[in-house]
Amino acid sequence: MSDPVxxxxxxxxxxxxxxxxxxxxxxxxxxxVVGLLGPNGCGKSTLLNLVSGIFAPDAGTxxxxxxxxxxxxxxxxxxxxxxxxFQLPSMPRRMTVAELLYGxxxxxxxxxxxxxxxxxxxxxxxxxxxxxxxxxxxxLPAASLSGGQKKLLSIALALRxxxxxxxxxxxxxxxxxxxxxxxxGLLRRINAARITLLIVEHDMHFIRELCSRCVVMDxxxxxxxxxxxxxxxxxxxxxxxxxNARQKRAMA
Amino acid sequence: MSDFIIHVTIMSGFYALxxxxxxxxxxxxxxxxxxxxxLFACGTYGAAIAFHFDFGAISGFVLAMFAAAxxxxxxxxxxxxxxxxxWGIVTLALAEVIRIVTTNEDWLTGxxxxxxxxxxxxxxxxxxxxxxxILVTVLALVVAAGLLCRHxxxxxxxxxxxxxxxxxQLAASLGYDTIALKRQLMAASSVLAAVSGFLFAHxxxxxxxxxxxxxxxxxxxxxxxxxxxxxxxxxxxxxxLLQFAFAFIPFVKDWIGPPxxxxxxxxxxxxxxxxIAFILFRQSGIVPExxxxxxxx
Amino acid sequence: xFQFLVDVLMRACDLMLVAIGxxxxxxxxxxxxxxxxxxxxxxxVLAIALQKAGVPVGVAIIFAVVLTGLLAVILNExxxxxxxxxxxxxxxxxxxxxxxxxxxAFLVTVGPNPSRFALPVSRPxxxxxxxxTEPQLLGFAIVAAAIGIFAFLYxxxxxxxxxxxxxxxxxxxxxxxIDTGRMKTIIVLISGVMAALGGVAIALKGEVDxxxxxxxxxxxxxxxxxxxxxNPFGAIAGALLISAAETVVTAVNFGxxxxxxxxxxxxxxxxxxxxxxxxxxxxxxxxGLFVSEVKRV
Numbered sequence: 001m002s003d004p005v006x007x008x009x010x011x012x013x014x015x016x017x018x019x020x021x022x023x024x025x026x027x028x029x030x031x032x033v034v035g036l037l038g039p040n041g042c043g044k045s046t047l048l049n050l051v052s053g054i055f056a057p058d059a060g061t062x063x064x065x066x067x068x069x070x071x072x073x074x075x076x077x078x079x080x081x082x083x084x085x086f087q088l089p090s091m092p093r094r095m096t097v098a099e100l101l102y103g104x105x106x107x108x109x110x111x112x113x114x115x116x117x118x119x120x121x122x123x124x125x126x127x128x129x130x131x132x133x134x135x136x137x138x139x140l141p142a143a144s145l146s147g148g149q150k151k152l153l154s155i156a157l158a159l160r161x162x163x164x165x166x167x168x169x170x171x172x173x174x175x176x177x178x179x180x181x182x183x184x185g186l187l188r189r190i191n192a193a194r195i196t197l198l199i200v201e202h203d204m205h206f207i208r209e210l211c212s213r214c215v216v217m218d219x220x221x222x223x224x225x226x227x228x229x230x231x232x233x234x235x236x237x238x239x240x241x242x243x244n245a246r247q248k249r250a251m252a
Numbered sequence: 253m254s255d256f257i258i259h260v261t262i263m264s265g266f267y268a269l270x271x272x273x274x275x276x277x278x279x280x281x282x283x284x285x286x287x288x289x290x291l292f293a294c295g296t297y298g299a300a301i302a303f304h305f306d307f308g309a310i311s312g313f314v315l316a317m318f319a320a321a322x323x324x325x326x327x328x329x330x331x332x333x334x335x336x337x338x339w340g341i342v343t344l345a346l347a348e349v350i351r352i353v354t355t356n357e358d359w360l361t362g363x364x365x366x367x368x369x370x371x372x373x374x375x376x377x378x379x380x381x382x383x384x385x386i387l388v389t390v391l392a393l394v395v396a397a398g399l400l401c402r403h404x405x406x407x408x409x410x411x412x413x414x415x416x417x418x419x420x421q422l423a424a425s426l427g428y429d430t431i432a433l434k435r436q437l438m439a440a441s442s443v444l445a446a447v448s449g450f451l452f453a454h455x456x457x458x459x460x461x462x463x464x465x466x467x468x469x470x471x472x473x474x475x476x477x478x479x480x481x482x483x484x485x486x487x488x489x490x491x492x493l494l495q496f497a498f499a500f501i502p503f504v505k506d507w508i509g510p511p512x513x514x515x516x517x518x519x520x521x522x523x524x525x526x527x528i529a530f531i532l533f534r535q536s537g538i539v540p541e542x543x544x545x546x547x548x549x
Numbered sequence: 550x551f552q553f554l555v556d557v558l559m560r561a562c563d564l565m566l567v568a569i570g571x572x573x574x575x576x577x578x579x580x581x582x583x584x585x586x587x588x589x590x591x592x593x594v595l596a597i598a599l600q601k602a603g604v605p606v607g608v609a610i611i612f613a614v615v616l617t618g619l620l621a622v623i624l625n626e627x628x629x630x631x632x633x634x635x636x637x638x639x640x641x642x643x644x645x646x647x648x649x650x651x652x653x654a655f656l657v658t659v660g661p662n663p664s665r666f667a668l669p670v671s672r673p674x675x676x677x678x679x680x681x682t683e684p685q686l687l688g689f690a691i692v693a694a695a696i697g698i699f700a701f702l703y704x705x706x707x708x709x710x711x712x713x714x715x716x717x718x719x720x721x722x723x724x725x726x727i728d729t730g731r732m733k734t735i736i737v738l739i740s741g742v743m744a745a746l747g748g749v750a751i752a753l754k755g756e757v758d759x760x761x762x763x764x765x766x767x768x769x770x771x772x773x774x775x776x777x778x779x780n781p782f783g784a785i786a787g788a789l790l791i792s793a794a795e796t797v798v799t800a801v802n803f804g805x806x807x808x809x810x811x812x813x814x815x816x817x818x819x820x821x822x823x824x825x826x827x828x829x830x831x832x833x834x835x836x837g838l839f840v841s842e843v844k845r846v
Contacts, residue, residue: 052425078427086425092418095411103411104426154422161426284638330832337581337641342831345767345824352821470645477642517656524649531632531643 003066005030005165005196006051006082011060013046020046022220024060028165033187033197035207035228038217039241044200045087047217048169051198052084053077065164081164087173089154091142097153098138101125104160128156131186148175155186165196172203184209204228216240256499258383262455264495265390269448271475271487272397273441278473279482280405281437282417284340286469287327287347291442293354293464294320295449300367300459301360309371309454316446324442328434348466355461366460373454386455393451394488397444401484404440413437474523478530497522552679553800559685559754561785561792562692566747567765568772568784569699570740576716576779577736578629580637583644585621585744586769587651590762592617592745593752594655597664606666614745621741622734648763655759663756688750695746696785699739703781712736716779768795768820771827777837786838794826795819 004027013021020043028034036044050057056071063069069077078084092100102121129135132152137145145153151171158166171187172180180203187210191197201207207214208228216224216231218240224231231237270292277283298316302308307315327343334342354361361367374385404410415423416430423430453459471494479490501518567589574582592613599609624647632643666684673680703709714722715732723729751757772791776783799819804812830837 073424074421075424075427075429078425079429083427084425086421090419090422092415092422094418095414099411100415103408103415157422157426284641330828334831334835336638338831338835340638340641341581341767341770342828345827348767349821349824349828352817352824356815356817470649473642473645511660513656513661516661517653520649520653520656524646524653527646528628528643528650531635531639531646532628 003030004028005032005065006198007061007063008047008051009061009063011047011050011057011062013043013050013055013057020220021050021057024217024220024222026215026222026225028196028198031191031194031196032213033191033199033211035211035214036198036200036217037202037207037214037231041219042217042240043220044217045169048084048167048198048200052082052167078161078163081162082167083158083161083163083165084167085151085154085158085169085171087169089150091145091150091153093141093143095142096139097134097142097145098125098129100142100153101128101156101160104157105162124160128159131189132156133182148179151175152179152183152186155183155190159190159195163195165198166190167198167200169200170202171199172201172206180206255383258387260496260499261492262383262387262390263499264492265387265394266448266452266455267472267475267495268394268488268491269397270445270472271479271491272394272401272484273444273448274472275476275479275482275484275487276401276404276441276444277438279476279480279487280410280417281413281434282336283328283434283438284336285327285343285438286340286466286473287343287345287350288445288472289464289466289469290343290347290350291320291324291445292449292452292468293350294323294442295446295451296453296459296463297354297361297449298446299450299453300362300370303370304362304367313450316450317443320442320446320449321439324438324440325435327442328438329431332431344466344469347464347469351461351464351466354464361461362459364461366458368458370453370457370459372457373451390451393447398484398488405484471523474527477527494523494526551677553796555676555679555681557789557792557796559689560796561788562689563747563751563754564765564768564772564788564791565692565785566695566743566750567769568776568788569696569781570743570747571769571773572776572778572784573716573736573743573781574740575773577719577733578625578633578640580633580640580644581770582629583641583766584624584647584651585644585740586765587648587762588617588621588741588744589748589751589765590655590757590759591620591651592748593757593761594659594664594748595745596749597666597752597757598659600666606668610749614742614749617745617748618738618742621744622738625737626734651762652759655762659759661759663758665756666753668753682754684753684755688754691746691750691753695743699743700782702739708735764820767827768823771823771830774827774830774835775838777839780837780839783837783839790838791823791826794822798822 006028008027009025011021011024012019024043024047036047038044049055051062053069053072053074053076061068061070064077064080064082067080069080069082095103102125105121126135129138132149134145134149134153137149142150142153151174155166155168155171168187171183175183184206187197187199191210197210199207199211211228214224214226214228214231215222216234216237218236223236223240224234226234270288273291274285274288277285277288295316298319299309299312302312302315327346330339330342330346355364357363358365372382373389374382377385405413412423412428412433415426416428416433420430472491475490475494476487477490478493479488480486498519501515501522505512505515505518567586570588571582571585574585595616596606596609596613599612600606604612628643628647629640632640668684671683673682674686703712711722711727711732712735714725714727715729716736719729722732748757748761751761768791772787773784774787775790776785776787796819799814799816802811802813804810806812
C-alpha cells in the first residue's frame with residue numbers, strides 16, 4: 001500500500017482491569033472504504049473513539065497522513081482532516097438544520113469567519129439538503145428530526161468539515177431500511193470524491209454494498225482482514241460470531 | 253428635571269454596554285460570568301491609574317483594554333471541564349478577590365478611598381453642552397455595540413458559538429476548538445465592558461471599590477434576564493428599564509416617606525423580584541431569543 | 550498557640566453547619582443554592598427578633614430555626630423546583646434573586662445596623678492560654694450538638710438511610726419503594742434548619758447585620774466544595790481548612806521576609822484567601838479532597 005492514510009500499530013487500551021484493545025494494527029489506503037466488524041464487545045467503538053481523539057491509547061501509535069496523532073484532542077484531529085460521526089447523534093435544540101449545515105463549515109473559526117458571507121455556501125448547503133431529502137425540514141430545530149434523519153445529517157455535517165477521511169460509528173443503527181439506501185448512495189458519492197471511509201457496522205448488506213475490505217475484530221484483536229465476500233468462509237470470523245451460540249447449545 | 257433624566261440616560265447607556273457584553277457571554281455563549289464587574293473595573297481603574305500616575309488618557313485606554321482582554325481570556329481559560337454554574341462561582345470568587353485587592357492596595361488604586369479628580373470627557377465644552385455631548389456619545393456607542401453584537405451573533409462566528417454551547421462534542425468532532433472560541437468571546441466582550449468602564453470613570457470623575465461590588469454584576473444579570481437572555485435589543489431595553497426604575501425609587505420614597513435604607517431595599521427587591529418573576533412566568537424575558545435568524549435560512 | 554486553634558475552631562463553627570446544609574441539599578437539587586446562606590441569616594435575625602419580643606432565648610432559637618426550615622421547604626416547593634425544571638443554571642440565578650429579596654427584607658425589618666442577642670455580659674474564660682467567651686462556648690456547643698444529632702440521624706436511623714439513598718440515586722431509591730418526595734422535603738427541611746442553626750451560632754458569638762448572609766456565601770461554598778458536594782461530613786473538614794487558611798494568612802508575620810520588623814496582610818485578605826482556595830478547589834479538586842463520592846462538578 002503506497003502511503004496509507006491511516007496506520008494503526010500496536011494499539012492497546014484498558015479500562016481499569018478490563019483490557020478492551022490488545023495490539024491492534026492495520027492500515028487504510030487513500031480512497032478505500034473499510035468496514036470494521038465484530039461481535040458486541042470486541043472493541044470496535046473503543047477503537048474508533050481512540051482514533052478520533054476522545055481518549056488516548058495506553059500503547060501503540062495512530063498515524064494519519066504521515067503525522068502521529070496518537071493522543072491528540074478530537075478537535076485537532078478533525079482539523080487535520082479526520083472527522084467522525086456518532087452512533088447516537090445529539091443535535092442542538094436551538095439551531096435549525098440549515099444553520100447547522102452552514103456552521104459545520106465555519107470550523108476554521110475565530111474572527112476570520114466574521115467576514116465570510118453565507119451566500120458563498122448556499123449552493124452547497126442546498127444541494128446537500130436535497131440529497132438527504134431534508135429540504136422540507138431545513139427550518140426546523142435539528143433536535144426535532146427523527147433518529148434516521150439525524151444520522152444522515154451527521155454524515156452531511158462531517159462532509160461539510162472538509163474531511164480527508166470520515167469514521168462512521170454504526171451509521172445504520174436504528175435507521176429505517178428506506179433511509180439506508182439513501183445513506184449508501186450518499187456514502188458512495190462521498191467516496192467518489194476521494195474521501196476515505198472507515199465504517200463500524202453490523203449490517204452485512206450495508207457492508208457488502210459499500211466496503212471493498214473488512215477488518216474483523218474479536219475481544220480486542222484483529223482476527224481477519226479480507227474482502228466482504230470472504231467473510232463467511234473465514235473460520236475465525238464464523239467462530240467469533242457464532243462460537244458463543246454453539247457453546248450455549250452445548251450447555252443447554 | 254431634564255438634567256436628571258439626561259444623567260439617568262447616560263448611566264443607562266453605560267449599563268447597556270455592560271448588559272450587551274454579558275449577553276454575549278451568557279445569553280449567547282452560555283458562559284455564566286458572575287465576575288462581569290471585574291471587567292468593568294479594568295476600564296475604570298485603567299483610567300484612574302493612568303490619571304494617578306500621569307500616564308495620560310490614551311495610555312489609560314490602552315491599559316484598560318489590554319487588562320480587560322487579558323482578564324477575560326484568563327476567565328475563559330479556567331476550568332475547561334467545569335459545568336457552567338461552577339465556572340460562574342469561580343468568576344464570582346475571582347472578581348471578589350480583585351475587589352479586595354483593589355480596596356487594600358492604596359499605593360496603586362487609592363484603596364477604599366479610590367481615585368478622584370479624573371478629568372471629564374469633552375473638557376472644552378461648558379457643562380450643559382458637555383452633558384449633551386456625552387449623552388450623544390454614549391447612545392451612539394450603545395447603538396454601535398448593539399449592531400456589532402448582532403452582526404457577531406448572526407454571522408458565522410455566531411454559528412460556531414451556538415454549536416459550541418449546545419453540542420460541544422459535535423463541535424469538537426467537526427474541528428472546533430471550544431476553549432479557543434470561549435477565550436475569544438470572553439476577550440472581546442471584556443473589552444466592551446472595559447470601554448464602558450473607561451468612559452464611566454471620565455464621566456463621574458471618581459473611581460472606587462464600592463463601584464465594583466458583586467451586587468453590580470447581579471444587577472447586570474437581572475437586566476439581561478428581564479430583557480431576554482440572548483437578545484441584544486433586550487439587553488439594552490433591560491438596562492434602561494431597570495436603571496430608570498431605580499432612579500425613580502428615591503422619588504417614590506420621598507413621596508411615601510419610609511426611611512433611607514428602603515431605597516437600597518427597594519432596588520434589591522425590584523431586581524430580585526423582577527428576576528424571579530421573569531424566570532417563572534416568562535423565561536425568555538421581555539424580548540425572547542429567536543431560533544433561526546434571517547441570514548441562515 | 551492554643552488561642553490560634555480556638556480562633557480557627559470558632560470561625561469554622563461559623564461555616565460548618567451552613568456548609569453541611571449546602572452539601573446535603575446539593576446532591577439532591579443539583580444546583581448551588583445561593584439562598585441557603587440567607588436561611589442562616591434568617592435564623593440568627595429571627596431568633597434575635599423573637600428574644601427582643603420577649604421570648605426566652607432558648608425558645609426563640611427553636612422557633613426561629615424551625616420556622617426557617619419550613620420557609621426553606623415552602624420556597625423549594627413553590628420556587629426552586631419550578632426553576633429547576635427549566636435548568637440548573639436558571640435555578641442558580643433564581644436562588645440569587647431570592648437572596649436579593651431576603652437582603653431587601655433584612656434591610657427593611659432589621660435595618661442596616663447590626664443586632665445582637667441580649668445576653669448577660671460575662672468575662673471570658675481562660676482555657677490553657679486562650680480566651681473564650683461564654684457565648685462562643687455556647688455557639689460551639691450548639692454546632693457540636695447539631696452535628697452529632699445529624700450524624701446519628703444520617704448514619705444510624707432508617708430515615709437517614711433513606712435520605713442517603715435518595716441523595717445518591719433518586720431514581721433507584723424510588724424504585725426500591727422509598728418515598729422520594731417525602732425524603733426530598735425532609736432533606737430540604739433539615740438543611741434549612743442546619744443553616745438557621747449556623748446563623749444562630751454566629752449571632753450568639755457576636756452580631757448579625759443584613760449582610761451576614763452574603764458574606765458567608767463564598768467561604769461556605771469553599772467549605773462545601775472542598776469537603777465534596779454531596780458529602781455533608783466532608784464539609785466539616787472543608788470548614789476547618791478554610792478557617793485555618795483565613796486565620797493563618799492574617800496571623801503570619803511576613804516582616805522578616807521583607808526586611809521589616811512586622812508586616813501583616815490586611816484582615817480583608819483573609820476572605821481573599823478563602824476565595825482563592827475555592828477557585829483552586831474547583832479547578833483542581835472539584836470532587837473535593839476526599840474522593841469517595843463521585844460527584845461531577
